[in-house]
Amino acid sequence: MASTKYTYSIAEDTAEGAVNEDRLRVTIQEATSITIVLDFIGTEGDVLDVWFKSALSEGEVTVLDAIVAAHVPTPLPEPTLSVTLDEPKDDEGRQLTRNVITEPNWHYSPRSLDFYTSKFKSLYNRSHYCGASENDATIDASPDMGDGWLKFYDATNTLLVQGGEESDGDFQIRLTANCYKTVLEFEPTFNYDVLGAKLQFRNPPSDRAYFWFVAAPDVPAAYGGNVVFMGGGMNISFFSDKGYFECDGKSVSRVTYDGTYHSGKVALITKHGVGVQIGVQLILQFYSA
Numbered sequence: 001m002a003s004t005k006y007t008y009s010i011a012e013d014t015a016e017g018a019v020n021e022d023r024l025r026v027t028i029q030e031a032t033s034i035t036i037v038l039d040f041i042g043t044e045g046d047v048l049d050v051w052f053k054s055a056l057s058e059g060e061v062t063v064l065d066a067i068v069a070a071h072v073p074t075p076l077p078e079p080t081l082s083v084t085l086d087e088p089k090d091d092e093g094r095q096l097t098r099n100v101i102t103e104p105n106w107h108y109s110p111r112s113l114d115f116y117t118s119k120f121k122s123l124y125n126r127s128h129y130c131g132a133s134e135n136d137a138t139i140d141a142s143p144d145m146g147d148g149w150l151k152f153y154d155a156t157n158t159l160l161v162q163g164g165e166e167s168d169g170d171f172q173i174r175l176t177a178n179c180y181k182t183v184l185e186f187e188p189t190f191n192y193d194v195l196g197a198k199l200q201f202r203n204p205p206s207d208r209a210y211f212w213f214v215a216a217p218d219v220p221a222a223y224g225g226n227v228v229f230m231g232g233g234m235n236i237s238f239f240s241d242k243g244y245f246e247c248d249g250k251s252v253s254r255v256t257y258d259g260t261y262h263s264g265k266v267a268l269i270t271k272h273g274v275g276v277q278i279g280v281q282l283i284l285q286f287y288s289a
Helices: 021-029 058-070 168-178
Strands: 004-009 038-044 047-052 111-116 148-153 181-186 192-202 210-215 244-255 266-271 279-288
Touching: 004 058, 021 038, 021 058, 038 148, 047 058, 111 181, 181 279, 244 279, 266 279
Parallel strands: none
Antiparallel strands: 004 047, 038 047, 111 279, 148 181, 181 266, 192 244, 192 279, 210 266
């Protein structure tokens, strides 16, 4: 299913003529009468775009309208949690490899997501089920898993979002002309023990392009967030077509889901030449219930 956008005027449709995206996101996610997964929120000038993984029902649109109308842009409180990567150590502080890897009754359940940088609607993160029709078993009919999304940024690190009247084709033209950074965000709604990851590339560029992998990107480093697993940036241009990079943590690190502060979110950040389309497949290796 294609993502669906709902557009509002910040000046005319909100209570105070201003928007705090984090506050609005939490309010929408806590609205139990909206069953469709929120994709992301974007603002540009007076325009507020709220994206969902698929179209809302008429009743859900009414609820969303009311949430936007009542929105007060107060910042979320500073998180009081601390994100701790549970790496076992001995008495001298050295990391240990343990035979008991994860919780009892948890199982190895890797996840695969693939996309192209600078390419709109290129993320594939779907289940094996059929689409709305049980007779539709085609690749793109499978329902989206709802826990991954792509974001695009220009050279000034401004989020690029599709305009209210902009077609998919016109937005792609704008991405090709302006996109310098593509970010894949993945946030499963459960606790998991991460073991490692594998990245594979299609069409690696001859010019430099780098990626970083960051855990809990929305949580300030002072509270244990913004944990960088690939510091310094890895140069994708060094890889051959279909070449891959694999990282084995040797032992697991616990990642805990929190729908308010998003401590369980991870981000794959790719910086590349303008409009460059690099195929990326991410396989996260983890254990979960």
